[in-house]
Amino acid sequence: MKPGAWLQLSLFVAVLVGLQLCLGAIGKTYYLTQLTMAVYYAIVVMGLSLVMGYAGQVSLGHGAFFAMGGYVSAFLTTHDFAALKGVAWARLLEQCGVFVTRKSLYDTSDLLTVAPWAAFLAAMLVVVVVAVVIGYPALRLKGHYLAMATLGFGLIVYCLLLGTPLLGAADGITGVPPWRLGFGLTVSGKSAVRVQNYYLAWAVALGVLVLLGNLLNSRAGRALRAIHDSETAANAMGLNTARIKLQAFVASAVLAAVAGSLLTHYNEGIGPSESSALKSVRYVALVAAGGMANVRGALVVSTVLVFLSLRGWFGTYDNAVFGIILIAIVSLAPEGPFRPMGHWLRRVFRPASAGREAGHGAA
Amino acid sequence: MLQTLQYFLSGITIGSVYAVVAIGFNLIYSATGVLNFAQGEFVMLGGMVAITLSQFLPLPLAVAGAVVVVALGGCALEFLVFRRLRSHSVMHMVIVTMGLSIVIQEATLHVWDEKVRSLPYFSGNEISSVKLFGAALSPQVCWVLGTVAVVVVLLQLFYKRTLCGRAMRACSSNAEAAMLAGINIGGMRTLAFGLSAGLGALAGCVISPMSMTHYEMGPGLAIKGFAAAILGGLGNPMAAVFGGLAVGLLEAFSVSLLPAAFKDVTAFAVILVMLFLRPHGLFGEGSTGAVREV
Numbered sequence: 001m002k003p004g005a006w007l008q009l010s011l012f013v014a015v016l017v018g019l020q021l022c023l024g025a026i027g028k029t030y031y032l033t034q035l036t037m038a039v040y041y042a043i044v045v046m047g048l049s050l051v052m053g054y055a056g057q058v059s060l061g062h063g064a065f066f067a068m069g070g071y072v073s074a075f076l077t078t079h080d081f082a083a084l085k086g087v088a089w090a091r092l093l094e095q096c097g098v099f100v101t102r103k104s105l106y107d108t109s110d111l112l113t114v115a116p117w118a119a120f121l122a123a124m125l126v127v128v129v130v131a132v133v134i135g136y137p138a139l140r141l142k143g144h145y146l147a148m149a150t151l152g153f154g155l156i157v158y159c160l161l162l163g164t165p166l167l168g169a170a171d172g173i174t175g176v177p178p179w180r181l182g183f184g185l186t187v188s189g190k191s192a193v194r195v196q197n198y199y200l201a202w203a204v205a206l207g208v209l210v211l212l213g214n215l216l217n218s219r220a221g222r223a224l225r226a227i228h229d230s231e232t233a234a235n236a237m238g239l240n241t242a243r244i245k246l247q248a249f250v251a252s253a254v255l256a257a258v259a260g261s262l263l264t265h266y267n268e269g270i271g272p273s274e275s276s277a278l279k280s281v282r283y284v285a286l287v288a289a290g291g292m293a294n295v296r297g298a299l300v301v302s303t304v305l306v307f308l309s310l311r312g313w314f315g316t317y318d319n320a321v322f323g324i325i326l327i328a329i330v331s332l333a334p335e336g337p338f339r340p341m342g343h344w345l346r347r348v349f350r351p352a353s354a355g356r357e358a359g360h361g362a363a
Numbered sequence: 364m365l366q367t368l369q370y371f372l373s374g375i376t377i378g379s380v381y382a383v384v385a386i387g388f389n390l391i392y393s394a395t396g397v398l399n400f401a402q403g404e405f406v407m408l409g410g411m412v413a414i415t416l417s418q419f420l421p422l423p424l425a426v427a428g429a430v431v432v433v434a435l436g437g438c439a440l441e442f443l444v445f446r447r448l449r450s451h452s453v454m455h456m457v458i459v460t461m462g463l464s465i466v467i468q469e470a471t472l473h474v475w476d477e478k479v480r481s482l483p484y485f486s487g488n489e490i491s492s493v494k495l496f497g498a499a500l501s502p503q504v505c506w507v508l509g510t511v512a513v514v515v516v517l518l519q520l521f522y523k524r525t526l527c528g529r530a531m532r533a534c535s536s537n538a539e540a541a542m543l544a545g546i547n548i549g550g551m552r553t554l555a556f557g558l559s560a561g562l563g564a565l566a567g568c569v570i571s572p573m574s575m576t577h578y579e580m581g582p583g584l585a586i587k588g589f590a591a592a593i594l595g596g597l598g599n600p601m602a603a604v605f606g607g608l609a610v611g612l613l614e615a616f617s618v619s620l621l622p623a624a625f626k627d628v629t630a631f632a633v634i635l636v637m638l639f640l641r642p643h644g645l646f647g648e649g650s651t652g653a654v655r656e657v
Contacts, residue, residue: 326462
């Protein structure tokens with residue numbers, strides 16, 4: 001990263017700290033809970049903007065990847081594997097710390113469950129495999145085929161979650177234990193660790209931001225941009241466009257699953273509605289609102305919008321707001337709201353140099 | 364044997380509805396290249412408008428009125444939204460139709476409400492039935508099948524025999540050449556949206572007595588209609604009829620094998636399998652080149 005970027009990042013962190021202190025001062029620390037959740041959702045959106053903004057493909061299955069991450073984590077950390085207690089490989093895994101024994105919430109019995117970190121890794125593995133299986137054929141075709149394949153996939157996941165009693169059917173899974181990360185850090189929704197989790201979520205989100213920023217400035221990122229500008233030209237330059245698109249798709253699915261797994265530990269549970277088509281469409285709307293190929297915009301805009309939505313600001317128009325965002329962005333500002341806004345601001349504040357500025361690109 | 368026949372009939376019935384949705388998809392797709400995710404909303408709106416109109420109009424007039432109103436709405440959609448889009452990339456088209464789908468649903472929720480409604484049976488009532496080789500058949504099923512059959516035949520005649528239908532086919536095979544030949548492409552696109560919306564509305568009216576009308580019914584129908592369209596091959600309206608019936612039958616028979624909660628999974632699995640094995644559809648031309656050049 002360039003020195004300027006570090007400065008921007010530190011300024012942003014200062015804003016976050018200021019926000020937390022202000023909320024603490026006016027006694028509204030409970031806002032931090034929704035902010036934390038919004039930041040996790042924003043991670044999904046950042047990942048999706050990699051696929052939409054840079055690879056130029058629409059995925060309508062990111063809600064399903066989020067839910068898969070969450071469900072694998074939730075199932076493995078709550079399901080009692082007591083039947084495996086005597087088995088040799090299970091004992092070996094227990095020694096490695098994969099299996100842990102913990103007290104049941106309801107009685108004095110002991111549960112043999114998978115440790116959160118191992119469940120997290122398992123979730124990532126599952127999502128990578130599924131994303132490759134879905135993405136491999138769909139990304140070889142042009143146009144809307146990834147959208148259709150992922151929409152179908154998302155609906156299948158939704159139906160399966162809703163119809164499987166082992167995964168709690170319509171109730172989802174509850175009682176997911178907190179994830180102790182060490183160093184006194186715990187991913188949990190308890191109010192005692194609220195502030196800590198607020199910073200934890202932002203740390204993950206900013207980590208993803210830096211990672212994506214570096215990725216997009218690397219060879220792989222330049223390849224992605226080339227594909228976005230012209231797939232035929234990129235192909236002619238010797239890029240394996242299908243493979244690069246698949247890598248971007250898998251990476252963004254993994255980011256969705258990371259957010260899903262973390263948020264499930266934070267919320268102590270997950271329900272099937274996370275994989276509904278409406279959720280996936282909402283992520284698409286947030287990418288559009290953030291400016292498509294703009295990871296920073298995606299982070300900020302989706303944190304704000306999801307926070308407002310979680311606080312119930314949009315009332316009964318909650319879904320409609322996201323629908324209108326989709327239509328408005330595409331018909332008025334297909335490259336996102338920031339570019340036209342920047343042009344407009346420049347015209348308003350620097351009328352004298354407007355003529356010279358017009359020729360240059362966005363800020 | 365009797366049970367099989369019963370499954371078969373229910374599959375054909377629901378399948379013919381999917382077929383109409385799939386035809387609607389294809390009409391718009393071949394004329395404009397837009398894959399309209401809001402297709403199911405036309406079906407839902409058709410039912411809703413007809414139910415409201417039927418309160419002070421006789422049933423046939425209410426259905427006709429609903430078809431006209433929704434068809435005009437479809438035209439307006441093309442004229443007000445799609446014609447004005449600055450970017451015509453596939454991604455933007457997908458996004459805008461998804462947005463429309465949500466906004467239409469939410470608007471319906473606020474104009475009407477979340478109640479499940481239905482039109483009265485066109486003939487007879489809920490308990491009257493027709494016997495066919497021993498299987499019981501609601502008279503409404505005959506209405507559905509009859510309507511779909513008439514629509515398919517009329518559409519085929521329109522495409523093959525009328526100047527306007529030929530012009531529309533010209534638009535879909537090569538828009539630029541059609542424009543050079545003096546065809547008003549913009550008008551054709553508006554017409555395609557109107558036709559597609561009207562067809563959807565008609566389907567929404569004939570199924571309303573049996574499967575009810577609800578503001579959230581659109582996306583489910585749209586995705587199954589899409590499965591049907593993909594099965595037949597996108598851009599081929601008549602193959603869509605076969606696709607729709609196949610999806611309906613698969614779904615009906617899956618109930619006898621799988622838990623009922625997984626009924627919807629079959630249609631989506633069809634989409635995935637088709638995309639992976641034969642993205643050009645069962646009847647499409649064999650080369651994936653056609654698919655790749657979209």
